[in-house]
Amino acid sequence: MCGIIGYTGSQSALPILLDGLSRMEYRGYDSAGVAVLCDGKIEVEKAHGRLQNLIEKTGDGHALPGFAGIGHTRWATHGAPNDINSHPHVSGDGRFAIVHNGIIENFAELKAELEARGHTFVSETDTEVVAHLIESYYKGDFKAAVMKAVSRLEGAYALGIVCADHPGTVFGVSKAAPLIVGLGIGENFFASDVTALVSYTKNVIYLNDGEFAEVRSDDVVVYNEIGRPVEKTVSRVAWSIEAAEKGGYEHFMLKEIMEQPAAVKEAIAPRIKGGEIVLDDFELSAEELKKIRKIVITACGSAYHAGCCGRYAIESLTRIPVEVKLASEFRYEDPIIDEHTLMIIVSQSGETADTKAALEEGRRRGASVLAIVNVVGSTIARLADHVLYEWAGPEIAVATTKGFTTQLVLLYLFALYAAKKLKKLDDFEYARLLGEICSLPKRIQNAIDLNGQVIPRLAEKYHNKGSIFFIGRNTDYAVALEGALKMKEISYIHAESYAAGELKHGTIALIDDGTPVVAVCCNESLLEKTANNILEVKARGAEVLALSFRENREIIAQADDVLFVPKTETVFSPAVAVIPLQLLAYYVARANGCDIDKPKNLAKSVTVE
Numbered sequence: 001m002c003g004i005i006g007y008t009g010s011q012s013a014l015p016i017l018l019d020g021l022s023r024m025e026y027r028g029y030d031s032a033g034v035a036v037l038c039d040g041k042i043e044v045e046k047a048h049g050r051l052q053n054l055i056e057k058t059g060d061g062h063a064l065p066g067f068a069g070i071g072h073t074r075w076a077t078h079g080a081p082n083d084i085n086s087h088p089h090v091s092g093d094g095r096f097a098i099v100h101n102g103i104i105e106n107f108a109e110l111k112a113e114l115e116a117r118g119h120t121f122v123s124e125t126d127t128e129v130v131a132h133l134i135e136s137y138y139k140g141d142f143k144a145a146v147m148k149a150v151s152r153l154e155g156a157y158a159l160g161i162v163c164a165d166h167p168g169t170v171f172g173v174s175k176a177a178p179l180i181v182g183l184g185i186g187e188n189f190f191a192s193d194v195t196a197l198v199s200y201t202k203n204v205i206y207l208n209d210g211e212f213a214e215v216r217s218d219d220v221v222v223y224n225e226i227g228r229p230v231e232k233t234v235s236r237v238a239w240s241i242e243a244a245e246k247g248g249y250e251h252f253m254l255k256e257i258m259e260q261p262a263a264v265k266e267a268i269a270p271r272i273k274g275g276e277i278v279l280d281d282f283e284l285s286a287e288e289l290k291k292i293r294k295i296v297i298t299a300c301g302s303a304y305h306a307g308c309c310g311r312y313a314i315e316s317l318t319r320i321p322v323e324v325k326l327a328s329e330f331r332y333e334d335p336i337i338d339e340h341t342l343m344i345i346v347s348q349s350g351e352t353a354d355t356k357a358a359l360e361e362g363r364r365r366g367a368s369v370l371a372i373v374n375v376v377g378s379t380i381a382r383l384a385d386h387v388l389y390e391w392a393g394p395e396i397a398v399a400t401t402k403g404f405t406t407q408l409v410l411l412y413l414f415a416l417y418a419a420k421k422l423k424k425l426d427d428f429e430y431a432r433l434l435g436e437i438c439s440l441p442k443r444i445q446n447a448i449d450l451n452g453q454v455i456p457r458l459a460e461k462y463h464n465k466g467s468i469f470f471i472g473r474n475t476d477y478a479v480a481l482e483g484a485l486k487m488k489e490i491s492y493i494h495a496e497s498y499a500a501g502e503l504k505h506g507t508i509a510l511i512d513d514g515t516p517v518v519a520v521c522c523n524e525s526l527l528e529k530t531a532n533n534i535l536e537v538k539a540r541g542a543e544v545l546a547l548s549f550r551e552n553r554e555i556i557a558q559a560d561d562v563l564f565v566p567k568t569e570t571v572f573s574p575a576v577a578v579i580p581l582q583l584l585a586y587y588v589a590r591a592n593g594c595d596i597d598k599p600k601n602l603a604k605s606v607t608v609e
């Protein structure tokens with residue numbers, strides 16, 4: 001949602017805060033702001049719009065001298081994205097400044113209470129209330145005032161706080177929202193995301209739910225909810241800053257598309273030992289698997305689509321029924337879940353509020369939980385019984401690509417692992433399918449190579465269309481869902497996906513002369529059926545862009561344009577078929593001059609319901 005950062009040390013704070021914010025801008029880009037402690041006073045600067053506005057307003061980071069401060073990049077929830085509502089927010093007496101990621105659910109009630117006690121507010125935000133609340137409890141002890149105020153807050157949030165009376169201290173609070181402390185030499189940090197820290201330090205502490213960090217240049221103390229110091233493990237970040245930079249690509253999204261062969265390999269290779277799938281540090285025995293009566297995959301957006309694709313692999317290999325549920329709907333459905341249910345929670349960020357709520361609901365009803373997550377130490381990873389990390393490295397573009405394909409391969413590995421344990425296939429078939437999974441990085445590379453030159457030209461044909469339809473059946477339909485989402489979110493072209501057989505039940509009324517239809521035709525057993533659907537839309541004037549393999553003569557003959565992918569085992573084919581659709585969305589958005597890495601109204605990690 002938003003990104004927050006804190007710094008204290010021997011260097012000038014402002015350039016470090018701005019650099020950290022630039023690496024977290026993907027989390028929110030409606031406005032940005034900083035507060036720096038200068039000569040016993042808090043100096044605040046804010047600017048609505050992109051971070052660049054703030055950088056310019058602060059003379060490239062030279063305007064505010066001082067060695068400690070906090071910063072924020074915002075995705076607006078309470079109040080319009082203008083300068084007044086931008087963070088940091090300051091207490092009435094100017095003694096405290098605060099940055100905040102998340103939501104304070106009881107802010108209206110606290111605001112009324114504080115107003116009755118004479119406090120006046122300038123913004124519409126929930127955050128300003130926290131600054132005033134801390135002020136109201138302050139009697140000279142910074143930590144005590146923060147703790148007292150936080151004990152009154154309801155919601156999920158991370159906070160960064162400075163106090164004019166304590167110029168070398170920055171306070172971080174984590175309540176069901178991520179906050180990571182970075183440990184330097186003579187300087188220390190905190191941030192919502194390790195990407196803001198890795199160019200300064202790789203030694204980090206992940207704060208748990210309800211913990212506070214009192215951060216000084218030479219010391220960090222972490223406290224639990226009741227204010228007792230806790231021993232924390234220092235973790236080492238496994239990737240370098242280059243992973244979070246564009247490395248010569250025009251956009252992070254293109255870089256991340258191109259990284260997929262390596263990312264998928266990184267997700268698969270360490271999990272295969274001596275020809276067997278090894279699921280990290282846990283094992284599910286045949287007995288445990290036999291007790292599972294159904295699997296429920298829950299997620300949002302693209303991660304939900306990964307679940308839709310993965311369902312086919314799990315059901316066909318294990319014969320365990322799988323339901324795929326939108327996390328935002330799940331908890332309101334009175335879901336039929338019990339101790340015989342395995343929930344698979346899929347989330348790149350590991351912070352999505354709806355997905356986390358679904359996890360908690362499933363847990364409450366007795367299900368065991370396996371999480372597929374990319375961000376190490378994230379909330380969902382910490383709440384699950386078992387975690388499979390995607391090992392995709394940092395994903396910066398708001399639209400997910402390598403996050404999605406690594407989720408897919410982990411679902412495939414899980415499916416094959418469970419099928420073997422349940423003796424649903426013989427050794428020969430197991431080895432063959434494992435070989436198919438291991439060949440996915442090569443096939444993904446092939447899908448990039450086959451289309452890298454063609455798609456930019458095709459994008460010229462499609463970029464000014466008002467609407468694009470994506471169709472497919474079975475696994476191809478699951479891919480069409482993701483293809484349409486990619487297209488709409490970054491190019492702003494209306495795009496819808498339909499199960500190809502459903503068109504004639506209504507939607508075909510929208511197909512007219514020149515309507516673009518992308519037909520995904522990679523599921524070998526259904527090619528003939530999809531070919532008929534292509535004929536149906538062509539008969540109404542549609543222009544068909546088919547996605548298939550070279551051997552598929554019939555579809556090639558019918559389509560106006562074709563994107564090729566290498567033939568792949570059907571249940572694993574979404575991991576390959578999605579690649580040209582990612583590239584198509586990318587180049588169409590580029591032709592439309594869209595801000596590809598930061599699409600309008602979106603944020604990378606959606607930590608509100």
Ligand code: F6R
Pocket residue numbers: 300301302303304346347348349350351352355398399400401485486489604605606
């Ligand atoms: C689309 C996209 C989103 C996310 C969704 C879930 O490109 O990135 O639809 O997939 O917001 O996010 P995570 O996986 O972080 O839970």
